[in-house]
Amino acid sequence: MTLPNAQPKASHFIDGDYVEDAAGTPIPVIYPATGETIATVHAATPAIVDRALESAVRAQAQWAATDPVERGRILRRAADLIRDRNRELSVLETLDTGKPLQETLVADATSGADALEYFGGLAADVTGTTMQFGGDWAYTLRKPLGVCVGIGAWNYPTQIACWKGAPALVTGNAMVFKPSETTPLCALKVAEILHEAGLPAGLFNVVQGMGEVGSALTTDARVAKVSLTGSVPTGRKVAAAASEGMKHVTMELGGKSPILVFDDANIDDAVSGAINGNFYSSGQVCSNGTRVFVQDGMFQDFLKRLKARIGAATIGDPMDEASNFGPMTTQAQMEIVLRHIQTARDEGAAVHGGQRLDRDGFWIEPTVLTDLTDDMTCVREEIFGPVMSVLSFATEEEALARANDTQFGLSAGVFTRDLARAHRVATAFEAGTVWINQYNLTPAGMPFGGSKASGIGRENARMAMDHYTEAQTIYVGMGPVEAAF
Numbered sequence: 001m002t003l004p005n006a007q008p009k010a011s012h013f014i015d016g017d018y019v020e021d022a023a024g025t026p027i028p029v030i031y032p033a034t035g036e037t038i039a040t041v042h043a044a045t046p047a048i049v050d051r052a053l054e055s056a057v058r059a060q061a062q063w064a065a066t067d068p069v070e071r072g073r074i075l076r077r078a079a080d081l082i083r084d085r086n087r088e089l090s091v092l093e094t095l096d097t098g099k100p101l102q103e104t105l106v107a108d109a110t111s112g113a114d115a116l117e118y119f120g121g122l123a124a125d126v127t128g129t130t131m132q133f134g135g136d137w138a139y140t141l142r143k144p145l146g147v148c149v150g151i152g153a154w155n156y157p158t159q160i161a162c163w164k165g166a167p168a169l170v171t172g173n174a175m176v177f178k179p180s181e182t183t184p185l186c187a188l189k190v191a192e193i194l195h196e197a198g199l200p201a202g203l204f205n206v207v208q209g210m211g212e213v214g215s216a217l218t219t220d221a222r223v224a225k226v227s228l229t230g231s232v233p234t235g236r237k238v239a240a241a242a243s244e245g246m247k248h249v250t251m252e253l254g255g256k257s258p259i260l261v262f263d264d265a266n267i268d269d270a271v272s273g274a275i276n277g278n279f280y281s282s283g284q285v286c287s288n289g290t291r292v293f294v295q296d297g298m299f300q301d302f303l304k305r306l307k308a309r310i311g312a313a314t315i316g317d318p319m320d321e322a323s324n325f326g327p328m329t330t331q332a333q334m335e336i337v338l339r340h341i342q343t344a345r346d347e348g349a350a351v352h353g354g355q356r357l358d359r360d361g362f363w364i365e366p367t368v369l370t371d372l373t374d375d376m377t378c379v380r381e382e383i384f385g386p387v388m389s390v391l392s393f394a395t396e397e398e399a400l401a402r403a404n405d406t407q408f409g410l411s412a413g414v415f416t417r418d419l420a421r422a423h424r425v426a427t428a429f430e431a432g433t434v435w436i437n438q439y440n441l442t443p444a445g446m447p448f449g450g451s452k453a454s455g456i457g458r459e460n461a462r463m464a465m466d467h468y469t470e471a472q473t474i475y476v477g478m479g480p481v482e483a484a485f
């Protein structure tokens with residue numbers, strides 16, 4: 001099949017237009033389903049980084065003074081344009097990541113549009129508080145931070161650009177966004193559409209590059225905030241570098257989230273939840289529930305149904321809308337996942353699936369690990385691939401203790417028909433986001449983010465607007481000023 005042309009007009013988008021600097025290191029864009037190079041971009045040189053930040057600084061002051069309703073209108077217009085072009089953007093997302101079109105048509109550009117629409121609608125509702133002290137009083141304003149940097153992972157390139165860009169822009173900030181070097185295409189389109197919708201030049205700039213470009217942005221004195229989606233080790237580095245400059249941070253990092261399935265759960269819903277929470281996007285989802293704890297009474301039946309359902313997956317050409325399982329996004333990630341599967345085998349796990357598929361591209365079949373103990377590497381570490389660990393448990397207390405015994409705290413899920421138990425378990429999870437009888441749904445109006453090593457701050461919902469603004473307190477003296485002398 002001939003693939004659509006993926007080569008962008010230029011590598012970067014700065015000050016309202018595409019910009020090239022061929023002096024930067026070339027970055028090949030590889031279509032994961034075949035391994036072929038479909039485009040090339042160049043990493044930003046220091047001159048490009050400087051230009052992006054300069055134009056953001058210039059544009060931001062005026063933008064902060066713009067009527068919030070007008071800011072919101074531009075975002076909502078961009079949401080409409082994204083929806084109009086959903087197919088084209090979904091194809092691009094598939095080219096960038098290898099995720100099946102069946103997924104990208106409903107989960108990527110549409111999720112980005114949801115965020116733009118949601119925050120666009122809230123534009124006029126950024127409010128402070130008032131306090132009274134007898135006659136005197138004080139009030140707070142929520143002020144934009146200035147120039148914010150967004151740094152993306154490779155699994156959701158359109159969504160990440162929108163989830164960071166929308167709350168930043170609507171509250172009066174500018175954003176310089178650096179996509180992952182492995183998926184550089186989609187954010188450029190987001191920038192193009194935002195400007196087509198009327199966003200003034202300079203407010204959403206995209207620069208390409210590896211960690212060193214991210215690092216240059218993070219440490220630049222012109223930057224007030226860094227929002228990273230990435231792994232825990234990168235998060236530690238970026239948060240540490242940002243703290244030097246006392247910058248605000250949002251860290252959306254990795255996880256090893258638990259799903260608890262109790263004997264009284266609707267078994268088909270629980271299996272569906274576990275499938276969605278492990279094999280969607282070939283398992284390359286930060287919030288995946290990769291440790292599935294199933295209560296003893298249901299364990300065997302759960303496994304039987306799970307294996308049958310996995311057998312029905314349609315693994316194939318991501319551009320074919322009938323396919324519902326695609327390749328890993330990069331060769332490197334495929335190799336990491338295969339190594340994890342081998343380690344699990346070496347440590348005594350039973351591996352169901354686990355093979356690299358004999359075809360071009362970076363394909364691993366959906367894999368289930370059983371015969372596990374909690375101390376095995378596959379149960380402790382984030383694998384970031386289509387690998388589900390299934391463990392059994394006897395009691396609620398035991399399951400919760402095991403579920404929480406991890407450095408991560410991104411998400412968790414519980415399947416049960418017992419309402420009291422559902423809420424008791426949900427609040428006892430040490431996790432930023434919990435689903436009851438559902439998994440991995442993230443509407444724009446719901447805060448999403450991690451606890452413990454999985455991150456700081458939340459994306460989406462009103463909370464995200466707090467993270468892109470800071471309070472300024474203004475004290476109002478209403479009476480005479482008393483002084484000691």
Ligand SMILES: NC(=O)C1=CN([C@@H]2O[C@H](COP(=O)(O)OP(=O)(O)OC[C@H]3O[C@@H](n4cnc5c(N)ncnc54)[C@H](O)[C@@H]3O)[C@@H](O)[C@H]2O)C=CC1
Binds near residue numbers: 209287449
């Ligand atoms: N919590 C969340 O919302 C999500 C978290 N993730 C996590 O992301 C990881 C997978 O994505 P990857 O792209 O492999 O993550 P990564 O941590 O390797 O890279 C993330 C981004 O950080 C940049 N970067 C690397 N070193 C840097 C440095 N020193 N300074 C500034 N930027 C730097 C990279 O170029 C990339 O754009 C997984 O751990 C996954 O769980 C992925 C999606 C969502």
